[in-house]
Amino acid sequence: MRKEEIKKVVRAGYAKIAKPDSSCCVPVNSCCGSTDLAQDIGKKIGYTEEELKVVPEGANLGLGCGNPVALASLRESETVLDLGSGAGFDCFLAANKVGKSGEVIGVDMTPEMVENARENAEKGNYRNVQFRLGEIENLPVADNSVDVVISNCVINLSPEKRRVFKEAFRVLKPGGRLMVSDVVLLKELPDFIKNSIEAYIGCLSGAIMRDEYIGAIKAAGFQEVRIIDEASFPIECMANDSTVKAVVEDLKIPPEKVKEIGSSVISIKVFGVKPCETS
Amino acid sequence: MKKELMDILACPMCKGDLELGIEEEDEKGEVVVGSLYCGKCDERYPIEEGIPNLLPPELRQSSE
Helix, strand or coil: CCHHHHHHHHHHHHHHHHCHHHCCCCCCCCCCCCHHHHHHHHHHCCCCHHHHHHCCCCCCCCCCCCCHHHHHCCCCCCEEEEECCCCCHHHHHHHHHHCCCCEEEEEECCHHHHHHHHHHHHHCCCCCEEEEECECCECCECCCCEEEEEEECCHHHCCCHHHHHHHHHHHEEEEEEEEEEEEEECCCCCHHHHCCHHHHHCCCCCCCEHHHHHHHHHHCCCEEEEEEEEEECCHHHHHHCHHHHHHHHHCCCCHHHHHHHHHCEEEEEEEEECCCCCC | CCHHHHHCECCCCCCCCCEEEEEEECCCCCEEEEEEEECCCCEEEEEECCEEECCCHHHHHHCC
């Protein structure tokens, strides 16, 4: 599939998740998109109960795979950029940490998601969070302008991951930090999954090998790159994921094979710094 | 959209500065309707309901 097509289907898939009522026959559902499950999943992937409570209702869609905010050690008055901000959950958590003198900017390419996020910001009366429609491969952000770039389970969806990391590097101030969590692979996926568009939207087929992912971050110029945490991708998440279920049923994959595939997918939290002097 | 954030904004294509055009503001001084213009690319990015649409031109059109 061409990268333009991938972007199109990913956007359409997430538009449906953002506005579940707008369509009646959507089997596509990403990493546990059900809001009933969102709270439970939120806890499993590392958000505290407190964090889940303080953000506006509807901001947590349960689509992430980790909690970069807890790791980002955000400081008062910093400027934070969230790549693929969705309904705004991580942006609101970040906003609470950077305070009134700080700014959080969420970029997402799905208009329905950005609209949701803006409504959530209003609901929660957040004045230090702004959302804009944009592509993470073509960030509408000036060079050297943000302190921290965060992203939660989004970059796997991009067909141009190297470019995303280059863009993140460009917009960070010297000394700025990259803190992302994402889904990566320990073993290549079988072709029938790789070629499934549902599995792509479900954060599976777009995932690349862990070493390749880390390599792309380093190639963008980041230093001190390290994996802070590694976890198996919550299996409850996958089991409940209608996308994965549909793929499993459609292709009649035996349970052992499902388990094997499950064990080759992990979520990682990665840290990197833009050096103060770039040559 | 807050006007103070203009410093951070850039054209998604050439990363150059954008010129703000205001059509409607709210009581807090935030831009509700307007546009962001890139002189270098001669491209106008709309601001609707307070959200700047800074998707690259070809993607923006496909979403309409």
